[in-house]
Amino acid sequence: MEHGNLTRVTEFMLLGLPQAHKLQLFLFFLFLLFYIVILPGNVLIILTIRSDPRLGSPMYFLLANLAFLDICYCSVTPPKMLVDFFSCHKTISYRGCMAQIFFIHFLGAAEIFLLMIMAYDRYVAICKPLHYASIVSRGVCCALVGAAWVGGFMHSIVQVVLTIRLPFCGPNELDNFFCDVPQVIKLACTDTYVMEMLMFSNSGLVTLVCFVLLLISYTVLLVKLRIQSLCKKNKAASTCVTHIIVVFIMFVPALYIYARPFRSFPQDKVVSVFHTVVFPLLNPMIYTLRNKEIICSMKRLMIRYN
Numbered sequence: 587m588e589h590g591n592l593t594r595v596t597e598f599m600l601l602g603l604p605q606a607h608k609l610q611l612f613l614f615f616l617f618l619l620f621y622i623v624i625l626p627g628n629v630l631i632i633l634t635i636r637s638d639p640r641l642g643s644p645m646y647f648l649l650a651n652l653a654f655l656d657i658c659y660c661s662v663t664p665p666k667m668l669v670d671f672f673s674c675h676k677t678i679s680y681r682g683c684m685a686q687i688f689f690i691h692f693l694g695a696a697e698i699f700l701l702m703i704m705a706y707d708r709y710v711a712i713c714k715p716l717h718y719a720s721i722v723s724r725g726v727c728c729a730l731v732g733a734a735w736v737g738g739f740m741h742s743i744v745q746v747v748l749t750i751r752l753p754f755c756g757p758n759e760l761d762n763f764f765c766d767v768p769q770v771i772k773l774a775c776t777d778t779y780v781m782e783m784l785m786f787s788n789s790g791l792v793t794l795v796c797f798v799l800l801l802i803s804y805t806v807l808l809v810k811l812r813i814q815s816l817c818k819k820n821k822a823a824s825t826c827v828t829h830i831i832v833v834f835i836m837f838v839p840a841l842y843i844y845a846r847p848f849r850s851f852p853q854d855k856v857v858s859v860f861h862t863v864v865f866p867l868l869n870p871m872i873y874t875l876r877n878k879e880i881i882c883s884m885k886r887l888m889i890r891y892n
Contacts, residue, residue, distance in 0.1 A: 595754035595773070598683050600676040602667075602763045603855060614671040617863060621664060624867040628653045630884060631870050638883040644722045645711070645825075646880070648704050651731050653870035655700060659693040662686060663764035663862045670763065680754075683765035684746055690766060690862070691745045691789070694840070696738030697866075698796050701833060703730045705803045708829060712807050712822050744788050748781055761850060762858060768848040782848050790845030797837040804830050828876045835865045835872070 603613060635641045635650040663686060670676040678686070710721050745767055752774035760769045767785055771778050804826050811823050839861035843854075874880045 595680060595756075595758045597677045597679050597758065598765065598770075598773075599759045600670060600678060600763055600765075601759060601761045602670055602676050603859075610671050614668060617664065618668060620864065620867070621660075621668075624871060625657065625660070627874075628657050628867060628870050630887075631874055631880065634880060634883045634887050637887060641879060641883055644707050644724070644727045645704070647724070647727050648700065648707060648731070649870065649873055649880075652697065652700055652704070652873075655693055655697045656866040656869055659690075659697065659866045660863060662689045662693065667763045667863070676763075678765060683770065684750060686765040687749060687767060687770065688742050688746045690742075690764075692738045692742035694738070695741040695792075696734050697836065698793065698840075699734035699737045700731065701800065701829075701836065702796060703727075703734060704829060705800055706730075708807060708822075708826060709803060712810060712826075741788060741792070745785065748784060748788075752776065752778065752781065762855060764858070764862065766843070766858075768843060771848055772850075778848075785848075786844070790841070793837060793840050794845050797833070797841065800833050800837075801830075804833070824876060828873055832869050832872055835869060839865065 603610065631653045632650045635646045666678070707722055707727075711718050714721065749767060749770060752771065753776055754773055755775045757773050760773070762769050767789070771781060771785070774781075807826050808823065811826070839857050842857050843861065874884075
């Protein structure tokens with residue numbers, strides 16, 4: 587703590603996951619195993635798409651970007667969480683806390699916008715197949731992905747600017763294993779009602795609107811698929827179902843965390859683990875396991891280098 591006209595918090599105490607030693611060891615090896623197995627799988631997805639010319643369509647380009655985003659997202663909080671399993675004093679500096687908030691919201695919002703772009707890609711592919719190549723060209727894809735990153739950056743900057751304006755002069759214990767707005771804002775020594783509403787609008791409301799729009803778009807696409815030929819319908823429907831699964835996996839925990847009052851509930855930590863560690867790494871794998879082209883390309887890539 588620093589003393590002057592106002593005592594300010596210079597670090598936060600992370601209470602982390604359950605304190606029982608045996609349970610912590612179990613969780614450490616479980617998360618480490620998951621990280622070791624799934625993370626290289628996402629890297630393999632990127633390498634496969636980049637090395638196979640047959641996977642040059644916009645859908646696979648966007649999937650590779652999703653895998654890259656998820657790898658980055660899962661590099662923000664899990665490494666420190668794993669280290670803290672063996673630490674008696676789980677602390678994070680004020681600047682480190684703000685950095686976590688920035689990257690969590692930057693990458694998370696960019697992924698939400700990328701899922702919106704993937705829905706647009708499927709809409710054009712299904713509803714305007716003859717014009718697909720000209721509408722969703724590589725240049726357009728690059729511009730849309732760039733816009734998703736810029737959108738994520740703008741969203742995150744708003745979160746960080748609102749947070750750093752708050753005075754932290756008393757309690758510094760965060761009942762979680764990482765820093766995020768709902769926990770940090772409750773430690774401010776001022777009335778945060780207006781700030782909570784602003785952050786709800788910037789996070790919870792935006793997430794809810796995107797979720798509803800995605801559900802509507804995929805419902806419309808599934809209805810339109812009913813009039814197509816059986817072969818094309820089955821393949822396109824399978825892709826849409828995969829997208830819907832990922833949308834639910836991505837949005838349901840985010841809505842639970844951000845689209846409600848900033849209060850603590852017993853299941854908060856469990857939802858946070860799945861939202862920041864498990865689900866992001868699983869998203870690209872779900873796409874891959876339901877896509878025969880990528881699986882075949884992976885086999886060819888592994889045969890080539892064996």
